[in-house]
Amino acid sequence: MALTFHHKQLPNGLDIVAERNPDSHSVALGLFVKTGSRDESPNVNGVSHFLEHMMFKGSSKYTWEDVNRIFDEMGAKYNAFTSQELTAYYANVLPEFTEKAVEHLSHLLRPAIRVEDFTTEKKVILEEIAMYLDDPGHRLYERLMESHFGNHPLAMSILGSPESIRKLQRDEMAEYFQSRYGPGNMVFSATGDFAFEDIVKLAERYCGAWPHVDAPRHQPEPLYRPQRLSMTDAKLNRQYTMAMTPGPTAQDERRFAARVLADVIGDSEGSRFYWALVDNAIAEDADFGFYPHDGCGSFYAALTTAPERSAEALEIALAELKKVKDDVKDDEVDRAKNKMASSLVLQGEIPLGRMRSIGSQWIYNKEYRSLEQDMAALRAVNTAALRQLIDEFPFDPMTIVSLGPGPESKET
Amino acid sequence: MAERYFQHTFPNGLTLLGEEMPAMQSAAMTFLVPAGSATDPVDRCGSATVLSDLVLRGAGDRDSRQLTDYLDSLGLQRSSSVGVHHTRFGCAAVAGKVMESLAAYADIVRRAQLPESGFTAARDLTLQALAGIEDEPRQKLLIKLREWHLPSPYGRNSMGREEDLQKLTLDLCQVDYRRRYHADGAILAIAGKIDFPRLRDAIEKHFGDWDAGPPVEIQLMPPPGQVHHEDQKSEQTHIGIAFPSVPETDPDYYTVRMAVEVLSGGMSGRLFTEIREKRALCYSVWAGYSSLKGQGSILGYAGTSNERAQATLDCLVAEFHRLRKGVEPAELERAKIGLKAGTIMQGESTSARAGAIAHDYFMRGRIRPLEEIKAAIDGVTVEKVNAYLKNNEPGQFTLVTVGPKSLNVPSTYQ
Numbered sequence: 001m002a003l004t005f006h007h008k009q010l011p012n013g014l015d016i017v018a019e020r021n022p023d024s025h026s027v028a029l030g031l032f033v034k035t036g037s038r039d040e041s042p043n044v045n046g047v048s049h050f051l052e053h054m055m056f057k058g059s060s061k062y063t064w065e066d067v068n069r070i071f072d073e074m075g076a077k078y079n080a081f082t083s084q085e086l087t088a089y090y091a092n093v094l095p096e097f098t099e100k101a102v103e104h105l106s107h108l109l110r111p112a113i114r115v116e117d118f119t120t121e122k123k124v125i126l127e128e129i130a131m132y133l134d135d136p137g138h139r140l141y142e143r144l145m146e147s148h149f150g151n152h153p154l155a156m157s158i159l160g161s162p163e164s165i166r167k168l169q170r171d172e173m174a175e176y177f178q179s180r181y182g183p184g185n186m187v188f189s190a191t192g193d194f195a196f197e198d199i200v201k202l203a204e205r206y207c208g209a210w211p212h213v214d215a216p217r218h219q220p221e222p223l224y225r226p227q228r229l230s231m232t233d234a235k236l237n238r239q240y241t242m243a244m245t246p247g248p249t250a251q252d253e254r255r256f257a258a259r260v261l262a263d264v265i266g267d268s269e270g271s272r273f274y275w276a277l278v279d280n281a282i283a284e285d286a287d288f289g290f291y292p293h294d295g296c297g298s299f300y301a302a303l304t305t306a307p308e309r310s311a312e313a314l315e316i317a318l319a320e321l322k323k324v325k326d327d328v329k330d331d332e333v334d335r336a337k338n339k340m341a342s343s344l345v346l347q348g349e350i351p352l353g354r355m356r357s358i359g360s361q362w363i364y365n366k367e368y369r370s371l372e373q374d375m376a377a378l379r380a381v382n383t384a385a386l387r388q389l390i391d392e393f394p395f396d397p398m399t400i401v402s403l404g405p406g407p408e409s410k411e412t
Numbered sequence: 413m414a415e416r417y418f419q420h421t422f423p424n425g426l427t428l429l430g431e432e433m434p435a436m437q438s439a440a441m442t443f444l445v446p447a448g449s450a451t452d453p454v455d456r457c458g459s460a461t462v463l464s465d466l467v468l469r470g471a472g473d474r475d476s477r478q479l480t481d482y483l484d485s486l487g488l489q490r491s492s493s494v495g496v497h498h499t500r501f502g503c504a505a506v507a508g509k510v511m512e513s514l515a516a517y518a519d520i521v522r523r524a525q526l527p528e529s530g531f532t533a534a535r536d537l538t539l540q541a542l543a544g545i546e547d548e549p550r551q552k553l554l555i556k557l558r559e560w561h562l563p564s565p566y567g568r569n570s571m572g573r574e575e576d577l578q579k580l581t582l583d584l585c586q587v588d589y590r591r592r593y594h595a596d597g598a599i600l601a602i603a604g605k606i607d608f609p610r611l612r613d614a615i616e617k618h619f620g621d622w623d624a625g626p627p628v629e630i631q632l633m634p635p636p637g638q639v640h641h642e643d644q645k646s647e648q649t650h651i652g653i654a655f656p657s658v659p660e661t662d663p664d665y666y667t668v669r670m671a672v673e674v675l676s677g678g679m680s681g682r683l684f685t686e687i688r689e690k691r692a693l694c695y696s697v698w699a700g701y702s703s704l705k706g707q708g709s710i711l712g713y714a715g716t717s718n719e720r721a722q723a724t725l726d727c728l729v730a731e732f733h734r735l736r737k738g739v740e741p742a743e744l745e746r747a748k749i750g751l752k753a754g755t756i757m758q759g760e761s762t763s764a765r766a767g768a769i770a771h772d773y774f775m776r777g778r779i780r781p782l783e784e785i786k787a788a789i790d791g792v793t794v795e796k797v798n799a800y801l802k803n804n805e806p807g808q809f810t811l812v813t814v815g816p817k818s819l820n821v822p823s824t825y826q
Binding site: 349 | 435436438483487644648685690
């Protein structure tokens with residue numbers, strides 16, 4: 001497997017990043033836009049995600065029916081997603097549909113936002129919000145982000161609230177689109193077996209006329225403080241607890257060490273949380289992870305327990321966090337690294353996985369990292385690096401949020 | 413082109429399957445052991461799930477921690493799950509590491525230590541997962557739909573029943589392990605950078621003298637009824653419908669798959685178009701073909717806010733009924749290219765291929781080359797689909813809802 005990287009910037013500022021894999025059977029194409037809920041003003045909260053839906057509702061040339069039909073005529077695997085800081089649109093197609101897929105994605109990213117479609121889709125968004133209200137993990141996560149980030153824009157909900165969505169006007173969305181969706185604030189990412197100059201030609205032909213947009217992102221310093229909140233919902237059976245604490249940013253070289261540390265502490269099997277909490281069934285789930293963001297970063301813990309054992313489980317989890325710095329060992333670090341190295345190899349074999357990886361890497365860092373570079377950075381992590389990381393990010397201050405039926409929990 | 417699919421059944425009944433993918437660095441294993449939820453003893457539902465956890469808590473000379481540490485040191489991406497027919501163990505990594513892990517997997521399925529402390533924890537975790545279903549109405553709906561649609565024991569929740577799990581003991585688990593973890597009917601499939609003759613020798617060494625074991629009989633009983641509502645104070649009402657269809661081995665299988673693709677194959681599918689795009693009744697709506705040995709089913713799902721649930725159900729049922737009027741040539745073309753592209757893209761993932769060849773062998777007794785699958789898809793015509801739909805009306809649905817209020821059964825229901 002020999003992956004080769006290519007990059008070119010079009011005159012309008014659109015970055016094209018591509019990785020050629022001669023062994024692949026398909027081509028993966030994506031447009032990544034550096035915009036998400038953190039770039040919204042509170043009065044239009046949810047507009048990034050709602051706009052992502054509206055992209056599938058047609059351009060000046062196509063209706064929503066055309067958009068869906070044309071993707072399906074190619075047998076494409078296609079979708080889009082919105083996070084706090086990134087919105088991405090992608091299609092995975094057989095090589096013979098490469099041009100058609102680029103053309104179609106280019107129409108997708110120039111939406112008409114027709115009022116009647118906007119009004120209809122608003123109801124779908126409200127259903128999506130309702131669906132997530134039936135998911136305790138999601139409710140807790142939203143509350144955690146809101147509390148942990150406070151006045152920082154990462155506190156903004158991705159979906160928005162039913163109120164903000166109901167109030168949102170078509171023209172407010174169009175204005176948001178104009179200000180965020182232009183070359184300069186997006187990257188075109190492609191992987192598969194192709195000649196790079198062909199991809200560049202297609203991007204020029206279909207995206208070359210897009211006007212350049214400069215879309216600065218507000219990067220205030222987050223003000224973290226220790227907090228503990230609980231929410232009660234009598235109909236729930238289980239207690240859900242999440243905690244969040246500062247970690248390295250998406251740009252920080254220490255992010256590789258942060259990932260290893262997160263796996264040592266809280267991978268789903270064989271980690272410290274596993275042995276302290278899941279092996280003995282104190283918790284059904286006990287995860288520890290790392291969320292790198294643009295300009296800041298977080299570690300998080302997530303526990304699912306019986307309501308009467310949640311306090312005990314949290315205490316054990318916090319004790320594990322306290323202990324790890326003093327007794328982290330070479331062999332557990334090696335195991336975590338080996339698991340991560342395997343997942344890099346497996347991801348490298350699938351064009352869709354690599355396309356997403358190089359596209360989002362470019363959005364965050366304007367850099368390409370080969371699998372070998374990522375592998376080398378991973379191999380370089382050792383116990384000393386983890387100890388130093390914990391010195392610099394000592395899991396403090398921490399926001400702890402809990403959701404369950406009580407009785408000990410109460411709304412604060 | 414050199415042969416890339418291999419199959420070998422050992423005298424004890426274990427079948428080894430291989431797909432050589434020389435361009436890959438990785439290999440993936442799917443190991444199916446004949447301990448599915450359908451063969452749980454009738455008063456011990458959930459036994460296979462408890463065992464699937466317990467067998468990983470020490471095997472051969474390694475205790476629980478040594479075993480986990482060893483598998484992790486190989487860098488394996490691991491998974492295990494319990495289905496209707498099998499308990500499935502999966503792993504993927506750089507090919508050499510997967511080969512190296514085979515001896516440990518032999519320990520797991522042949523020489524598990526089954527410790528007392530591990531039993532208590534494994535059962536407790538299963539009970540916790542069972543309790544968690546109450547907090548996730550969407551998951552609960554799909555469990556209840558299977559329970560009310562499929563004959564028992566196929567429809568049973570693999571997590572079991574609380575009263576059965578409470579009665580389970582370590583002794584019963586040990587007996588059950590000997591009864592169901594055996595070679596006859598087990599399938600071990602590996603896809604990726606492998607050399608089949610070497611793989612076969614390794615499997616012979618580790619599993620060649622594994623006991624064949626006794627056959628396990630299943631007696632099918634009809635489901636409890638056809639219409640069921642679970643009262644739940646949820647934000648949305650979750651709606652599931654199901655009806656029986658042809659098994660995968662039936663000559664009409666791809667004809668049926670195409671009809672389901674027309675309903676729900678992509679965003680231009682009828683359910684998405686009519687229920688979400690035109691009427692905005694829900695965010696999530698889909699239909700799918702679900703396969704068991706000797707029996708296929710078609711399932712449909714929609715989740716919607718409570719006041720719009722009746723309209724959504726009526727629409728969902730109407731779309732299933734509209735199928736009898738046939739499909740358009742353009743719809744069928746989209747369905748075919750979608751399925752074919754999906755099949756080709758599967759060839760980029762060793763995990764997907766290991767799973768696919770294991771499934772193929774279990775259903776059909778052989779691996780189908782990708783070319784054969786593509787040809788079968790190409791062989792479906794509009795005439796075939798429409799003749800099938802005309803002569804095989806959906807019939808009586810099973811209807812299950814989870815939400816604050818039951819719904820009226822649509823008048824077109826029967």
